[in-house]
Amino acid sequence: MADTHAKIEDNPKILSGPVLTNSPNAVLSKTLLGRYNDLPIPADKILATYIWIDGTGEHLRCKDRTLNFIPKVPKDLPIWNFDGSSTGQSDGHNSDTFLYPRAIYRDPFRRGNHILVMCDTYKYNMEPTGTNHRIKCSEAYEKCKDDEPWFGIEQEYILLDSDLRPFGWPPGGFPPPQGPYYCGVGANKVFARDLVEAHYRCCLFAGVPISGTNAEVMPSQWEFQVGPSVGVSAGDDLWVARYILNRLAEEYGVIVSFDPKPVQDWNGSGAHTNFSTKKMREDNGIIEIEKAIDKLSKVHMKHIKVYDPRGGKDNERRLTGLHETASINDFSAGVANRGSSIRIPRTVAEEKKGYLEDRRPASNCDPYAVIDALMRTCILNE
Ligand code: ADP
Ligand code: MN
Ligand code: MN
Ligand code: MN
16 A cells, blocks of 8 residues: 655656756746747748757757758758767767757647657767667668568656646645556546647657557556557657657646656556567467567566666666566566566467567667567567
8 A cells, every 4th residue: 555644755766857846837828829830931941850869868859950841751851960968978078969860750839841850869970879779779670671570669657747746646645546547537537638639649640650548557647559660660659759748748837757667556657569570460470479478588687678778777666576567587478467577468369460568668768779679589589
């Protein structure tokens, strides 16, 4: 049972970003900008938001530029740069860090022909930065393209109020125990559905293949799923979905936390990664699924190390063996078992084909690192 007297503020891990209480965003007028959004701007001017992962490996940065053409593919877009010494990606002496455009999405905030551009980052000498896991992932994907690896990622997260407590939780205490909140309906069970609905629609507009959403076990905890997406694009899709969520949350004046275990004794947040290859999806693909599980069983700790941005430290708090998780120290697999590392969904076992679910990745994982590890272990036998 949760200790109703413990203070959530005492949990230093709840927010891994900077601490700023009482964000003024919530009280800014949300309608004034409409007047300026209506201003006609020249039709040949395209606004592009370049997005990248910073030196924490878990937070996003962005900046905007004007283009004089409509880019069709990432290669049409200019390589750009930023001050890496301000993002933990270089020292001050050699701070120019480069942005390579990798994927284009429609911008749901500006609409029209304006775009979001997912980038990866390179140091002054054009070596990838320490948190650029995309490059390795895309190399792995190039090698196993013919196996058609698909990934569907379930992104769990919680919303915090500007006082850094879970949004809607009673001051100084806890809501009634978990039970009624998962997939809940009603003002006393789910909070901020408006934001979730806006996010769903923005993702569809942007071209992110969001496949669903649901309220989660802890009040103010939610999930959305992206995919199945093919290879490295699953990482692009998830990062852009996270960007859109954070941008929307700015407008609503709430904070998104991807911390994997925000509150002790309550369900944590994961990024279950559903994975299949062409062979797994064909008749009797269950044999391939079992082969993959056997390979995964031999390199459990290697995967745990890349399933959160702190080499397994974040997941230690979440993968306790309780709250629908398996222990971080043991590998296990089972049909319909939500207490195992790998779950084979019931329908997959019945149809003898489909996909497996890796339940270990933390909510703040870098999906490029996760799917890179899955492709290398299960397909490339590395
Ligand atoms: P859960 O029952 O674990 O909550 P969800 O319905 O939330 O499952 O998520 C299932 C995920 O599996 C979705 O992201 C979906 O896109 C993905 N998925 C479905 N089929 C496949 C497949 N063949 N390969 C990879 N991912 C898949
Ligand atoms: Mn789910
Ligand atoms: Mn879930
Ligand atoms: Mn799941």
